[in-house]
Amino acid sequence: MEETRLSMYQSYKEMLTSYIKSKSEHALYSAQQFSKEMMEKDMSPEEMVSLHLSVFKEIVDELPEEVIASFDLLLEVMIGYGLAHQEHLSLRDRQRQLDSELDVAARMQKSLLPNEQIEVDAVDLGVVSVPAGKMSGDYYHYLSDEHGNIGIAVADVIGKGVPAAMCMSMIKYAMDSLPEQRLQPAALLENLNRVVARNIDSDMFITMVYGTYAPREHLFYYASAGHEPGFFYEAATNTFEDLKTKGLVLGVSPKVHYKEFSINMEPGDFIVLLSDGVTECRIHDHFLERSQISSLIGKYKHLPAQAIAENVFRELEKIQDFELKDDFTLLILRRNV
Amino acid sequence: MEETRLSMYQSYKEMLTSYIKSKSEHALYSAQQFSKEMMEKDMSPEEMVSLHLSVFKEIVDELPEEVIASFDLLLEVMIGYGLAHQEHLSLRDRQRQLDSELDVAARMQKSLLPNEQIEVDAVDLGVVSVPAGKMSGDYYHYLSDEHGNIGIAVADVIGKGVPAAMCMSMIKYAMDSLPEQRLQPAALLENLNRVVARNIDSDMFITMVYGTYAPREHLFYYASAGHEPGFFYEAATNTFEDLKTKGLVLGVSPKVHYKEFSINMEPGDFIVLLSDGVTECRIHDHFLERSQISSLIGKYKHLPAQAIAENVFRELEKIQDFELKDDFTLLILRRNV
Amino acid sequence: MQVQTHVDIQSEWGIVAARQAGRKLAREIGFGSVDQARITTAISELARNIYLYAKKGQIHIEEVIASNNRKGIKVIAVDKGPGIKDIRKVMEDGYTTSGGLGAGLPGVKRLMDEFSIDSEINNGTKITAIKWLR
């Protein structure tokens, strides 16, 4: 430390001497680089001011006594800034530790989501889910059974961050314990609703949409618990239609009945499930229209489902200046044949 | 802002004038208070240095030109500190937001723990559980059935903070789904072990002890999954004995067999379950001995179970300078009659 | 009539020249000494980024006037370097005080009032930053 101090003293002395003589921008540039070095060595601002004074005293003979006195006062004020600086260093350490903790937790959370490809030729499935922060309050799900039936879901915990993530993991464990309802969207939501109502404070809500596709019937069945409506794309007419939704959000009341809807899918038709992080994408002071979202999806409809989702995300991320305001989840399921 | 700046300028000018004249400690005291005010107004250190220079220029006629030049250089260096200061302010905001998020999550976590009194006259139960940070990786459980049988447990996720808390909530949901094993400690641990092994990364482990007390037989049955041994206090001999423990931690291997132990309890005898946050209480550079913990418990044994736990916590907290290194959980179950 | 300056960056001398040009224009526009130093630091960081990661590029500095007649200084940093892969990550609030990359882009964003970034992999980066006179 003493050595550092000495070399700091030397460099600063050279800079100050040179600057007083030449007033060159080069000396100021060095000073800026020097400040980075000081900070890397965790020197606080009052030490900087004190260093300045001692160098200055040495360079200028007979510094007026009031100049020196004035530095006493400046130093006194800078002690407060020094404390804030030290607080910053410890806050930074704490934040780093928390960040790495949240990274681990986010990895754990990610491991709760499906990550294998669906091996069903009849359909093409793509999904992008990106949290606004480290942890996500969005949840998605997909699964195929031995008959090629497919279940898909998107859920959104009202709220963000760690508490939302904890709710989300509850949804996952609850889904695990309901294997019998995987092909019955309304019954599944009714059961989940009971679990949520029992376990979660009344000020936490979860919206969810669950659907199944039966490849032999070409029918998509779905039910929604207050979730942001998805889209149905019909290839024949090249149009997007909102997925009808009715139904209370999960967790409000222990006994809720959900309505089931169905859609007939032709080859090339696709279903879009999403969270409101997609549709309530804010640009400056207004939100994108839902019709803007569907045309954005339409722009990439010739691509595989995964590529559509990725391209839409990339464009929306850019429009928002790379700062997501809410967790983003977009899931696309297309009938191939 | 302009007004603030002007009044800041005025106060600093008075201080500096007075200090240069009198060199009084009072002016320096004012300067320190002033620095707090500056910081409350989010003024950064380079603004402080610049304020100092402009006031100084006004007070002292014909400031030597090299003094002014020297301030150019100091200002340049302080810009870096100013950036760090602004970063601090935004880090502070982020930390505050995160803190309030963690508060919500901690409340959610707390709601997963039992909070009603046990209504069984035959026993006296007390528990204190305090996380080292906001969220806990310790878990405790107690429950009585309609026959007055009591189940108690303490678990500790290896690791701390958010990821540990997420594991802990999984333990709770898994316990909920195993109502049949509540009176069979070994079977319960075997089932839990399967759930943990399935859901959790191989680098996460959970230790746990589970026990049941049957008031008609006066027998305490328990099994342990690599958990810190508890104590059995025998009133007749006034001695503490370690609770025997054998058994692999949860989650290492999907199929583990746990051994069940039993203890006959007389009136006044009690069981102590704890997490290693109690026994591995560090003071400066050494750990407390287990015998020191049991004598500490013994010191308060005349009190109700809840009071014993609270007093022990208070003493250990103080010895550690009020900084817990690990989550702390201490559960005491005493046979009354 | 608006003043425009272009500085080629391919050595540390270029960085110093860009700083000097920026400080001069900032002073002429009427910025105070703290803001002059802030603008100069921002230019310095932008130029240094070019020098370190793209090897060469240009810094353009000009006076701007908003529709409400407010004056400001606009700095544009352009290079044909490797581009930025993950802009979201680069703009994440790093920890300036821990050094390494220095103030970096989040620092520049803090020092100025407006900030935007355009980057394409293998095709270079363009960063525009404005500071308004208060």
Added chain:
Amino acid sequence: MQVQTHVDIQSEWGIVAARQAGRKLAREIGFGSVDQARITTAISELARNIYLYAKKGQIHIEEVIASNNRKGIKVIAVDKGPGIKDIRKVMEDGYTTSGGLGAGLPGVKRLMDEFSIDSEINNGTKITAIKWLR
């Protein structure tokens, strides 16, 4: 022979007197100007805490010598005030920069090398802090 000073705190004048005594002793022991200012600030905060929360109390300041012959300054702040309810909470890293309570006790702990606190509800508080000469 060790120097000891006691200052009664029951007004802002007491705070200033304690600061002055502390700064003088710190200088005599051989602390540099930054450390003098830090020690003074710590004393100031301790005295202010007494003045604000306990109304009155004392600050004791003395030179200390460690077993390895290292010199230092020890500050003890004593009051018979209401005591501190939740020491863990008070010592939690507050946010100095957001003001209100000012640097507070975590600030004092930062400014000094050693710090300990004893407090009993309704029976007062005793805080001891030491800074060693480097």
